[in-house]
Amino acid sequence: MNEKKGQSLRIESSLVAADTQTESFRQARHNRRSELVEDYVELIADLLADGGEARQVDIAQRLGVAQPTVAKMLKRLIAEGYIQQRPYRGVFLTDTGKILARVSRERHQIVESFLCSIGVCVETARIDAEGIEHHVSPETLDALRKFTASPGSY
Numbered sequence: 001m002n003e004k005k006g007q008s009l010r011i012e013s014s015l016v017a018a019d020t021q022t023e024s025f026r027q028a029r030h031n032r033r034s035e036l037v038e039d040y041v042e043l044i045a046d047l048l049a050d051g052g053e054a055r056q057v058d059i060a061q062r063l064g065v066a067q068p069t070v071a072k073m074l075k076r077l078i079a080e081g082y083i084q085q086r087p088y089r090g091v092f093l094t095d096t097g098k099i100l101a102r103v104s105r106e107r108h109q110i111v112e113s114f115l116c117s118i119g120v121c122v123e124t125a126r127i128d129a130e131g132i133e134h135h136v137s138p139e140t141l142d143a144l145r146k147f148t149a150s151p152g153s154y
Contacts, residue, residue, distance in 0.1 A: 035134040038104040039063070040073055041082050044091055045101035054091040107133040107141060114144040 043062055047054035060070045074091060077083040082097035093101060111133045115125035136144070 036073065037077065037080070037082065038100065038134060040077060041093065041097050041101045042104040042108070044083065044093055045098065045105070048093065056091070104133070107136070110141055110145050110148065111136065113148040117148050
């Protein structure tokens with residue numbers, strides 16, 4: 001215990017229970033692995049909805065990455081069953097990809113709405129939601145959804 005000006009200061013441990021910490025890190029690793037897949041699939045869905053096509057060059061430009069990076073990820077998305085790529089026609093979502101895109105978009109919108117409801121400006125909320133959406137649990141997401149549905153009664 002440290003003494004300062006006649007008062008004792010107690011330093012509390014911030015170490016959480018081992019099981020809780022293990023689960024927390026496990027969940028964070030899982031979320032990081034799925035984050036890129038979700039971002040790509042969501043963007044592909046947006047491009048298809050907006051202009052009827054999702055081309056590799058457009059994906060690269062919107063994500064701010066090189067085309068070889070996109071090509072590598074598209075191969076992964078094909079292997080995992082989220083997309084189909086047709087020569088000279090771009091990228092298309094499979095039914096599995098469409099479901100993932102819908103769920104990802106919904107999560108993003110819930111987080112963005114919550115951030116706006118607590119006073120974050122729309123532009124910042126949109127940017128911040130892009131990262132947060134991948135790291136909230138279903139329980140937290142449900143609480144955010146309920147809060148934004150009726151913020152006064154929460």
